[in-house]
Amino acid sequence: MKKQPNITAKSIREARERIDHMVHYTPVLHSEAISKVAGCDLVFKCENFQKVGAFKARGAANAVLKMSPEERRKGVATHSSGNHAAALARAAQVANIPSYIVMPSSAPQVKRNAVEGYGGIVIECEPNLKAREEGLKAVVNQYGATFIPPYDHIDVVEGQATCALELLETYRSLDFLIAPVGGGGLLAGTALATKFYSPNTKIIGAEPEGANDAKMSFEAGYRIPVQTPNTIADGLLTSLGKLNFEIIFKNVDYILTVSDQEIISAMRLIYERMKIVIEPSSAVPLAVVLKNKNLFANQNVGIILSGGNVDLAGLPFKSS
Amino acid sequence: MKKQPNITAKSIREARERIDHMVHYTPVLHSEAISKVAGCDLVFKCENFQKVGAFKARGAANAVLKMSPEERRKGVATHSSGNHAAALARAAQVANIPSYIVMPSSAPQVKRNAVEGYGGIVIECEPNLKAREEGLKAVVNQYGATFIPPYDHIDVVEGQATCALELLETYRSLDFLIAPVGGGGLLAGTALATKFYSPNTKIIGAEPEGANDAKMSFEAGYRIPVQTPNTIADGLLTSLGKLNFEIIFKNVDYILTVSDQEIISAMRLIYERMKIVIEPSSAVPLAVVLKNKNLFANQNVGIILSGGNVDLAGLPFKSS
Numbered sequence: 265m266k267k268q269p270n271i272t273a274k275s276i277r278e279a280r281e282r283i284d285h286m287v288h289y290t291p292v293l294h295s296e297a298i299s300k301v302a303g304c305d306l307v308f309k310c311e312n313f314q315k316v317g318a319f320k321a322r323g324a325a326n327a328v329l330k331m332s333p334e335e336r337r338k339g340v341a342t343h344s345s346g347n348h349a350a351a352l353a354r355a356a357q358v359a360n361i362p363s364y365i366v367m368p369s370s371a372p373q374v375k376r377n378a379v380e381g382y383g384g385i386v387i388e389c390e391p392n393l394k395a396r397e398e399g400l401k402a403v404v405n406q407y408g409a410t411f412i413p414p415y416d417h418i419d420v421v422e423g424q425a426t427c428a429l430e431l432l433e434t435y436r437s438l439d440f441l442i443a444p445v446g447g448g449g450l451l452a453g454t455a456l457a458t459k460f461y462s463p464n465t466k467i468i469g470a471e472p473e474g475a476n477d478a479k480m481s482f483e484a485g486y487r488i489p490v491q492t493p494n495t496i497a498d499g500l501l502t503s504l505g506k507l508n509f510e511i512i513f514k515n516v517d518y519i520l521t522v523s524d525q526e527i528i529s530a531m532r533l534i535y536e537r538m539k540i541v542i543e544p545s546s547a548v549p550l551a552v553v554l555k556n557k558n559l560f561a562n563q564n565v566g567i568i569l570s571g572g573n574v575d576l577a578g579l580p581f582k583s584s
Numbered sequence: 585m586k587k588q589p590n591i592t593a594k595s596i597r598e599a600r601e602r603i604d605h606m607v608h609y610t611p612v613l614h615s616e617a618i619s620k621v622a623g624c625d626l627v628f629k630c631e632n633f634q635k636v637g638a639f640k641a642r643g644a645a646n647a648v649l650k651m652s653p654e655e656r657r658k659g660v661a662t663h664s665s666g667n668h669a670a671a672l673a674r675a676a677q678v679a680n681i682p683s684y685i686v687m688p689s690s691a692p693q694v695k696r697n698a699v700e701g702y703g704g705i706v707i708e709c710e711p712n713l714k715a716r717e718e719g720l721k722a723v724v725n726q727y728g729a730t731f732i733p734p735y736d737h738i739d740v741v742e743g744q745a746t747c748a749l750e751l752l753e754t755y756r757s758l759d760f761l762i763a764p765v766g767g768g769g770l771l772a773g774t775a776l777a778t779k780f781y782s783p784n785t786k787i788i789g790a791e792p793e794g795a796n797d798a799k800m801s802f803e804a805g806y807r808i809p810v811q812t813p814n815t816i817a818d819g820l821l822t823s824l825g826k827l828n829f830e831i832i833f834k835n836v837d838y839i840l841t842v843s844d845q846e847i848i849s850a851m852r853l854i855y856e857r858m859k860i861v862i863e864p865s866s867a868v869p870l871a872v873v874l875k876n877k878n879l880f881a882n883q884n885v886g887i888i889l890s891g892g893n894v895d896l897a898g899l900p901f902k903s904s
Contacts, residue, residue: 313859317859535896536896539633539637539861539862539892540859540861541860542859572859575903576856577902578903579899581896581897581899583897583898
């Protein structure tokens with residue numbers, strides 16, 4: 265086996281050092297006002313301030329830097345229209361290698377521009393999964409590029425784990441740590457880092473009701489992919505990856521779900537009181553806290569704000 | 585004369601110490617991305633993260649704390665529906681004295697809630713200047729409360745000066761410092777702090793075209809109040825105060841104006857690239873930089889982001 269088979273305490277720390285020149289050590293913010301509303305002591309790890317505006321910069325950087333020189337020379341590829349596409353293009357740009365991003369023709373121009381702004385080569389395809397997979401296969405065959413998937417990949421998960429590592433280095437007595445869950449890369453990495461560095465901290469996955477496959481899978485003990493996901497938290501539409509499910513099933517304490525209305529209320533509270541821009545996915549953990557105040561009462565709670573890439577023209581706030 | 589007649593280097597430093605327990609020492613952010621767009625090296629002093637979400641917390645705190653114990657016992661009063669109302673109510677709350685805020689009946693419920701949330705006593709009046717002034721006079725007569733005006737007051741200006749002091753303590757080689765100008769309290773305080781602590785830094789007032797009385801007054805050499813102000817920068821609708829005009833006329837280098845469209849573009853850039861929430865008034869200085877790139881090329885430029893209290897349901901961003 266070429267890849268290191270396991271993520272360990274040591275390998276997460278090494279990943280943090282590996283990607284140090286590529287990512288921000290993001291700040292942790294407090295909010296007295298929101299802590300008061302929630303009835304617990306909240307700290308927020310701000311990946312909205314991360315490079316490319318999301319935690320995805322970590323996993324992409326780690327995956328690129330773990331490739332052999334020969335692999336790297338041929339570049340990297342993925343199919344994505346979201347934060348991973350921009351994160352991979354940027355990691356490749358910093359590493360001075362080509363990146364090939366297969367994108368559906370329906371992707372917004374602004375996402376295409378982001379990828380091309382980082383020097384990524386966009387390959388357009390029909391807007392369906394089959395066309396995306398075929399487009400990816402063609403690029404991999406033609407250039408010998410290495411496919412870096414958005415979440416279900418050991419080096420990606422290891423990279424995402426560096427986010428919780430940074431938080432736990434400073435905040436050593438968290439009772440709970442909550443991360444949003446979609447494909448599960450961030451939650452799996454968070455669970456492993458916490459298991460190694462703060463074993464008494466309970467780990468919670470925060471999920472939208474409209475894409476609750478992690479909760480269903482977690483309860484069933486096997487993966488149940490989501491059929492027709494529907495939520496404002498557009499970063500969490502995907503189903504849990506296979507590797508990620510295994511890690512999450514073993515290491516996460518609860519998966520808790522919230523409605524879109526609860527997500528929007530939490531998001532608004534963060535904009536109003538913390539004066540920071542987050543994407544809807546980032547608001548899911550706070551929504552979970554506000555919905556389950558008894559569980560968190562007077563506890564020290566860490567929340568990962570996963571990103572800040574939001575359509576500013578379509579913010580979901582109504583006049584109050 | 586009861587009040588100290590002048591603002592000095594020493595008095596600004598004393599004000600900073602005086603209000604220290606009441607306000608945040610706000611962070612200064614960089615943005616590589618925006619500096620690249622602007623062609624100069626920008627730093628942003630983030631008063632959007634200040635208590636009550638705006639620099640107004642400083643002046644109100646300083647004014648309250650400079651009152652005599654006897655004056656304080658009788659409380660403070662003002663007429664305002666904006667950030668000053670909330671700032672004064674909060675300063676009074678921390679000082680454990682009453683505050684009377686005369687507000688037009690047309691003021692949004694959310695602003696009323698903010699004042700009452702800080703323990704302020706709201707006195708409703710008809711929505712016109714005469715009614716506001718009469719309402720204020722009645723409160724002052726009835727309770728003996730001290731009127732703390734929103735900007736044209738020496739202790740308020742001295743308090744606002746602490747913001748630039750903090751910035752200049754850390755950033756010692758700014759070529760320019762830019763603050764928005766409405767009533768002029770922030771700009772006057774900024775100009776004085778800069779004159780004392782960084783005399784080689786040029787001071788610029790940034791003003792909306794639709795409320796350009798500061799520019800007109802600055803050029804004429806006497807105060808010309810704005811007649812029908814109209815701008816998205818709703819914190820800058822008021823005309824320059826008398827005291828503030830004198831300070832600004834003597835100590836500011838330029839007043840530069842921008843259109844609402846330019847303000848919205850700058851505001852969007854800050855939301856998108858810095859992931860922080862600001863009110864339109866805060867975007868006016870960056871709009872000035874982007875409109876006058878030659879003036880600022882390759883210079884070190886400080887910008888004061890004055891506040892973050894914005895109607896989230898009415899953000900001016902269109903689909904791109």
